[in-house]
Amino acid sequence: MFSKVRPCDVFINHRGVDTKRSVVSLLYDHLSRHNLRPFLDNKTMKPGDNLFEKINNAILGCKVGVTVFSPRYCESYFCLHELALIMETKKKVIPIFCDIKPSQLRIVDNGRVPPAELERFNWALEEAKYTVGLKFDSIEGNWSDVVTSAADIVIESLLELEEEEQMQRQNPQISV
16 A cells, blocks of 8 residues: 655755765754654655656645755756745745855856746845855864754744644634
């Protein structure tokens, strides 16, 4: 008998070549040990999965997005697509600025992205840049500290969202 897969709690948006083998994998493991369901492409997807469908459904079903910005983040169409969907669906976003300052994040228009998508990506990036996040320097920082801080913020955010949902169910006429 097939069982319906529960949606993820947390979607981890990142540029794999920069962060997958460090902060992203550590964060995924840390959240999993707290009995949360994080979505990380190489840990969650299986051969045969449709890339956009699986990722889009995970973002739509999650409650919180963690975006790990890195020096090559803006070079990735997938990163920007995921960020835009997270922002458009008004998910709680927890940015981690890893080896980059928010002011350094820029999309380079190389002519390969349609203008409407480029506008969408720029809007999402600007929204994310002005969201309070964690800053991390991989040379001087402590990986454990940033992962623990990010996980604590995710857990606190999920608890707050659960309280809001519970309040909404008890008092449907009140908009939270």
